[in-house]
Amino acid sequence: MADSTGVLEQLQRRIRELEEKLARETGGGQTHRVRIERMSPEVTDSNPYSRLMALKRMGIVKDYEKIRTFAVAIVGVGGVGSVTAEMLTRCGIGKLLLFDYDKVELANMNRLFFQPHQAGLSKVKAAEHTLRSINPDVQFEVHNYNITTVDNFQHFMDRISNGGLEDGKPVDLVLSCVDNFEARMAINAACNELGQIWMESGVSENAVSGHIQLIIPGESACFACAPPLVVAANIDEKTLKREGVCAASLPTTMGVVAGLLVQNVLKYLLNFGSVSFYLGYNAMQDFFPTMTMKPNPQCDDRNCRKQQEEYKKKAAARPKEDIFVEEEEEIIHEENDWGIELVSEVSEEEMKAASGSALDLPEGIMPAYTIPDKEEKSIDEAPVTESEESLEELMAKMKSL
């Protein structure tokens, strides 16, 4: 019996040892990072916020602590969305709402964030686990579903409207980090209906270009106002988007796009620097076009048109000085077929060289898809024989080109 007691004790000791190790590794039970009630600027090795609070002393951000009062929804927790969530978590955001219905696969290991041992787990659950251990001060709400189905879309709308830091209040920002047109259109529809400000992000299927875009319903072009834009990568687009071909991706391009996106989020929420309405990234040439697009008065989305009316009313009610400032903006192009006006940082010469088509875009930016306008003309003004084509039909046509 004495022997067996000794063995028992030995085994129990080993179990305690393993449990402690596991807790350290997973951050599940006992992390090395306790919750912090108040962000401190104290310069010590143990303060996870010292380098962020230093932004105040450096004169960059006036009130960094305000980051804790914001709730951000991230739709899509893949190559861009997961890094976006990690950056906001490390910055000490108040609350993150994550939406995705995918599972982690080894095929995702060429992007940052997820690790091989997480293969098979749902992306939102795996992300929540890692993010909580990185920063237990952040609140998380995760939804493992596809937002484009009717029921889920209603629930998604409800969480955007009521999932803020204070229950019943809307979130402060929605970030689209999805990889398909349908999900982007769903986010666009929800945000137009709710008047919710959001940011779009995207990476091309050849992995070497990407963009971010800020959409303020009624004030800047929504996703339905204009065809979604991509930065051309100086390669033949016809080789892309063939059926059955898996898209390429790189941790570099996705990391850069997530970094530019979250930088824009921080500038917008914490009120520093200039927030970009559109910022493209062409990795082949290291070219970064920027522009601003006005909404299309003939937008297909009636909620977008409604938001435009409301924005006009608000603008008209503003004191004259405000309006004068806005008129000082250098508007390079008059209204065109798409009802889009560009405020571009590209030189006027470059703009002239790029003009001629119905949709005038700065050099290096091109539509990701073509969508017929009201007059049933395609983008190059060639008549389209069928009316009311579905997106699938259009995509099939593009593929056959």
Add this chain to the structure above:
Amino acid sequence: MADSTGVLEQLQRRIRELEEKLARETGGGQTHRVRIERMSPEVTDSNPYSRLMALKRMGIVKDYEKIRTFAVAIVGVGGVGSVTAEMLTRCGIGKLLLFDYDKVELANMNRLFFQPHQAGLSKVKAAEHTLRSINPDVQFEVHNYNITTVDNFQHFMDRISNGGLEDGKPVDLVLSCVDNFEARMAINAACNELGQIWMESGVSENAVSGHIQLIIPGESACFACAPPLVVAANIDEKTLKREGVCAASLPTTMGVVAGLLVQNVLKYLLNFGSVSFYLGYNAMQDFFPTMTMKPNPQCDDRNCRKQQEEYKKKAAARPKEDIFVEEEEEIIHEENDWGIELVSEVSEEEMKAASGSALDLPEGIMPAYTIPDKEEKSIDEAPVTESEESLEELMAKMKSL
């Protein structure tokens, strides 16, 4: 006895269970990712290289598998270096050599990569552990020391010369991800002596600007040819670099700089797109200046001058067509006090507006430090009373301004 046998079995089962869990978490014993002998383009969920091999089908990279034949040394495994190492690991680089002497602290948690439970571990050891579990196909060699001490510098030189994928061969590229002037000068000295191509990276102390730079000894300006450049963030530089003030940092800026750096590495190693000699990032304005700097024939580093002579000889021996192509490059400025020529993407008008000082730089780029030239004149040509000032004295002077 029957009871105690039952308990023993139960405890042993619990130990096995915990050991398996721990192995999964740490990736130490048993990862969910086995070694892969040959990169395959197969499109399956379990292939970690499918999205990278797709770059071939997309016409971006001719021979992606070649990535496995390269060894890259990363000096500094902090906010930029750790993400740089993770990106290269996920891309399936052949070998990584990591150099750092720092420990992980909770104060680093506002940047990507390290996690709270790693606080107290050496950065290179913690990084190696995580990176191995992400991709067991990569070879790692880590050095937990400061490269600037005499003995370590010799060892560092030796590893650059002999630490390649094949023992005794040099590494293919050195990446500087350090945060101080001395370490950059040490890397510069080593690479000039060895004729080793390297890339520099940096992030400003106010966290809102950064840059990457490719240095080919003898062909482009080395770190001693010109004062290290930074992208101005449109804020008062006098508020920066005060003693005792901790630098600010953001996961966004550091993630973007790491992404731009590794993108440049991939373009250089795998021969696609155009490799940037200098790419800046101003986060406040989303402004990304690029330029090329010729080496300074009066560079203080004699090994740089030697490399310049060798490069000239090689250029003279090249067939005429090659030289003609090079002369077609638009060289905007003649030689100046610093012996620097700029090949800039900034417009000539912008250049004119920025000219006047001894060091002509594109708008938005400025020296990070001032270093006296041979004639003992400071950068704005004001006479300096003391000669042979140390860097510390100069820094003290700058601070007092």
